[in-house]
Amino acid sequence: MKFALVNAQRVEAHPGGRGMCPNCNGEVIAKCGAHRVSHWAHRGVRDCDSWAEKETEWHRAWKNKFPADWQEIIQYDGQSGEKHIADVRTPHGLVIEFQHSHLDPLERTKRERFYGNMIWIVDGTRLQRDYPRFNKGKDDFRRTPINGYFLLTFPDQCFPTMWLESSIPVIFDFRGLDESRAPDPFRDGLWCLLPGRAEGSAVVVGMSREQFLQVAPSRPRLIAVQEYLDGLTQWIRGTRAAPRFPGIPGGGWPRRRFKRF
Ligand SMILES: [Zn+2]
Structure with missing residues (x-):
């Protein structure tokens, strides 16, 4: 604490x-x-709090990016009387939990249910294999009409298994505290795996740390997940159905406009 x-x-x-x-x-x-x-x-x-974990420098550095009175907020379940300390809770009610250690998927699900409106930020530097796997897996990202949003057929080849079935957005921080590395746009950014799938593909959202820190405190939900999944599903179906017109950006079917992250 x-x-x-x-x-x-x-x-x-x-x-x-x-x-x-x-x-x-x-x-x-x-x-x-x-x-x-x-x-x-x-x-x-x-x-x-049985959910408390040993706090690392990484945890502390992330918490400190938010105002002190948003940190370590006790959350109650009025019915069961259960209470836990959320790492960060914004005034809009978005809970942000920073996870360094391994978490059993059942345990992960329990916490997601308890907090409801939450996102995870995962320490992607804990295991040596995590970044190399992401770095290789990102080559399979497919662009979409939405800037920063990508589709990925095999998310298991890119992200740790324990996070694949999460019901909320999971953001991976592959840089961690080490700022001594040469700038690397992939490693320095934050990568968010959305819950659910669009026509079987996972959706990954890339964002800068600055963007995240600006947006997360400003609204109740970080990303309107269902709207994006629906929009991308329609787009994928459209790309399958529409005739191809070489040379026309987007293939010739009407593009839906999306608000960027
Ligand atoms: Zn106590």
Whole structure:
């Protein structure tokens, strides 16, 4: 946890600090060592939120891109009484969860159901094979009439299996914290795998970090997924049905106009 309550204020961990967990009211102690990001830990061994994971520099750097009072927001399920701490929740109600560790798909589904309107941002630097697989897989991206939107027949050859059946957008961050690498438009961008398929193809959306940080806080849903899937489905069907007119951009069938991401 980045924040605990000290005298009813949300405070970051500092050497020798003691505070109260905003989720369970239990006592927490500041841990400020050289090997881990400064955080608050429960006095007992276990965290009260079973979904909490060890916070990495990567988590912290992402959280810090959002205002402090959007970070670590407790979400309640009024019916079951279940509560969990969302990494970030924007004023429009969009929950952003940053995932570094492996997550069992069943567990992933539970969290998606609980938070409802959410997106994942996945640390694509955790496993060595993740970026090389993406880098090779992206050669199979097919362009669409929408700038930045691509179709992909075999998403399993591009992204980790555990994220393929997600019911919400999953954004891969393949650059992570390492800013020492030479600029690389593919690695530096963010790649979002949309849920669902358009005529059997996965839809991948490429965006810059700046674009993401500008758009995510500004509206309830990051991407109107169903509208894009429907639009792309129609477009794919159109490309199959329409006669080809060589030399005419788009093949000669009327293009639908889409708002860009
Ligand atoms: Zn607690």
